[in-house]
Amino acid sequence: MFTNVLHEVTDRLDSRFILTLFFPSLVFWGGLATVYAADKGLVTLLTQWRAQDAGVQLTQIIIALAWVTFFAYLLSNQLVWLTKQFEGYWKWVPFLGKRLVAARQKHYQRVLSSIDPKADYERIYYAFPFPDEPEEVMPTRLGNILKNSERYSLQRYEMDAVLLWPRLYAVLPESFTKILEGAKASLDFMLVISSLSISFALITGIYLLIVQSVWWLFLLCFLGGLLVAWAAYQSALETAITYGQLIKSAFDLYKDELRKQLGYEKPKSLEQERAFWQNIYDLIYKGEAGKPDDMKYLTDKETQASSSTETKD
Amino acid sequence: MHAIILGMKRINLMRLKDWQKLLIVFLVLLFAATGSWHLLQRSKDTKIVYVPARNLPAYYLIQETDLITKTLPLEDLSEGVLTLKDDLINHYTLETLMLNEVVSKSKVITPPSLDLIQNTTAVSVPATAAATFNGQLTSGSIVTAWASYPTNKPAINKAEIILQRVLVLDVQKTEDSRNHPYIVILAVPINKQVEVLGAAASGPITFTLTP
DSSP states (O other), X not given: OHHHHHHHHHHTOGGGHIIIIIHHHHHHHHHHHHHHHHHHOHHHHHHXXXXXXXXXXXXXXXXXXXXXXXXXXXXXXXXXXXXXXXXXXXXXXXXXXXXHXXXXXXXXXXXXXXXXXXXXHHIIIIISOOOSSGGGOOSSHHHXXXXXXXXXXXXXXXXXXXXXXXXXXXXXXXXXXXXXXXXXXXXHHHHHHHHHHHHHXXXXXXXXHHTTOOHHHHXXXXXXXXXXXXXXXXXXXXXXXXXXXXXXHHHHHHHHHHHHHHTBOOOSSXXXXXXXXXXXXXXXXXXXXXXXXXXXXXXXXXXXXXXHHHHHO | OHHHHHHHHHHHHXXXXXXXXXXXXXXXXXXXXXXXXXXXXXXXXXXXXXXXXXXXXXXXXXXXXXXEEEEEEGGGOOTTEEOSXXXXXXXXXXXXXXXXXXXXXXXXEOOSOGGGTTTEEEEEEEEOTTTTTTXXXXXXXEEEEEEEEEOSSTTOEEEEEEEXXXXXEEEEEOSSOSSOOEEEEEEEEGGGHHHHHHHHHHSOXXXXXXX
C-alpha cells in the first residue's frame, strides 16, 4: 500500500534513471548475450560481427541500445510491483502464493514473539525492525522493515502514513527530500539488481540445460546469478532500514509543518494531537471529521506569524 | 565488541528455526548439482564441432566467419566428419553445405597448398574427355591450363598457357554436351577470371598435370 504512495518519490528521480535502471538493464542484456556467445563460440561470433559492414554494426548497436532503454523504461513502470514482490505481496501467485505468505508470516511472528521489546529495544529499532502487531507482520524482511516505517506514524501520532504521506512530502524541505530520494534510489537500485540477477540465473540456467552446454558455465551463471541477487537483497535491507528511518523522521520532524499548512491550531498535548490526526483522517478519507469542534483554524495573525518565521528562516 | 555481540544476536534471530529458507537453499543447490552432473555426463559423450553458420554454396571458399560451434553426441559423428576449425577454413566446398549440419570430408576439398586457393574464385570450363585424361583428372589435381587459338592455317591451332599451377576443384560429367561432356571447375586467381572465361568461350581448354 505504502509503496504506491512512495512511487511519487521515484518519479522525481529521472536524473538517476541511467544509474538505477539503464545501467543494470545494459549489464543484464549484455550478460545474456555473452552467455549465448560463450555457448556458440565467443571468438567466432565476434569475428562474424566484425566482418559485417560498419553501417550494419552501427545499426545493430543502435537497435540494442534502443531495446535496453525501452526495457529500462518498462522496468521503471514495474518498480512498484517489483518492490511489492520483495515485500512479500505474493497472494496473486496461484496455489502457492497464499500458503507461502502464511508460512513466512508464521515464521516471522514466531521471531517477533521471541523478542523482548524492552530488553532488545535498540536491536529491534535499528537492526531488525518489525511491525509491533503480529497480524501486520509481512512474509519477508524487507516487507517488515517497510511495514515498520509505514506503521510508525499511526502508532505514535494516529497519522495514517498512506493517506498523509503525499501531503507531508509536499511540505518537506528540499534538503530532506534530496536525502530521501537518495535513499529511495539506492533501494530501487539494489532491488533492480537483485531481480535482474534472479532472472539472469533462471534464464541462463534453463537455456544452458536445454542447449546441453558445458557444466561449469551452467554452474557459474546459475549460482553466480543467485549469489549476486542475494548480496544485492542484503544491501537493499540495509538501505531500507535507512530509508525507513528517514520516513519516520519525516513524520517526527515535519508533522507540525503539515498541520500549519493545513491551517489548524497546534494541539496542546500528545493525546490532543492523536485526536487531531484521527480527525484529519476522517475528514480526508470519509469526508467529515469525527469531532469537528476539536479542530480550530489558525487565526490570520497566527498564520502570518508562522509565515514570517518561515521567511526569516 | 558490542557491535559483534549485536551482530551475532541478529544472526541467531534471523536463523531462528527457519527451515523454509533452508529448504529453498537446499532445492537451489540440488538443482545446481543435478544440472551440473547431467551436463558433465553429457559432455563425456559429446564433442564440440564446427558447422556452417549459414547455407554455404558449392565451390565456396570457407572463411572463419562462416562457422559456429555446435555440441553433438559422439554417436552422431560418423567417420570422415570434419570437426576442427582448421579442417574447414580455407577449404573449398564441393557441394552446398547446410546451416548447422556437420561437414564430411567428401564435401570439401583440401588444398595441397594455401597459395592455390588464396585470392581465387571458382570458374567452370567445358572440357573434352581427352582433356580430363578420360576421367583421371579429379578434384585436388594441380594442372596447367592451355587455351587454343586458331591461326592463319586452318588446320593448325596455336596453344598458349593461360594458367600455371591451378587447383582442380571438381570434375563433373554433363549429359547435354557431345563435344564437351565434362565440366572442370578450377580455383582461378581472381585477376585471371575474365581471361579464362574468354578463352573458354573462344576455344577448347586443355590441361597438363603439374607435379
